[in-house]
Amino acid sequence: MQIILTKDVDNLGYANDIVDVKPGYANNFLIPQGMAKAATQTARKILAENLKQRAHKDAKIQADAQALADKIANLPLVFKMKASESGKIFGSVTSQMIADAMAEKGVEIDRKHITVEPFKTLGAYTAEVRLHKHVKGTINFSVEPEGALIKEEKDEAPAKEKKAKAAEIAEEIVEKVLETAAMAEQMADALPSAGVVEVVEPIEIKSE
DSSP states (O other), rough: OEESSSSOOTTTTTTTOOOOOOOIIIIITTTTTTTTEEHHHHHHHHHHHHHHHHHHHHHHHHHHHHHHHHHHHOOOOEEEEEEESSBOOOOOOOOOHHHHHHHHHTTOOOGEEOHHHHHBBHHHHHHHEEEEEEEEEEEEEEEEEEEEEEEOOOOOOOHHHHHOOOOOOOOHHHHHHHHHHHHHHHHHSSSOTOOOOOOOOOOOOOOO
């Protein structure tokens, strides 16, 4: 089913786009929520006329979005976070944090339009921001340590486990050796003394 979006819809399209969706998605969600309308012939004609009239206005909006993209690219952000001596940070930088930091610089951006990939260490990073259907901007930011670096405790558990395992194996070997020695001693006791041969008298068989 073809519909005309009346609002931007993530992963689907922008306002005034004509898109194909499943009838159930359109009739049960998009249209009742006021996010789209059926792409009838009349609706298409009205859309075409509106787009024609708005072409000049949209060009200005796109130009403004590009100007904003250029501006935010030159407004680097710095976030202070607790970190370990190895550079690992405790926490994360979210899209809301970036939006708030940009607002402090006089730039209002909806956090929903900001995409930041997860990371775990100090350093320089970038976030992507959607400003217009044809314009995407980049926000540069760095994560620096807040206060003194936290000393990491080395995990000695693996070494202790290996040492305990080695001791266990050594104990098993000693037990096996002792068992073998005991068995050898028992076998020696069971054998006749060396050099002693028992002579058995032959039995004479008489025939009747």
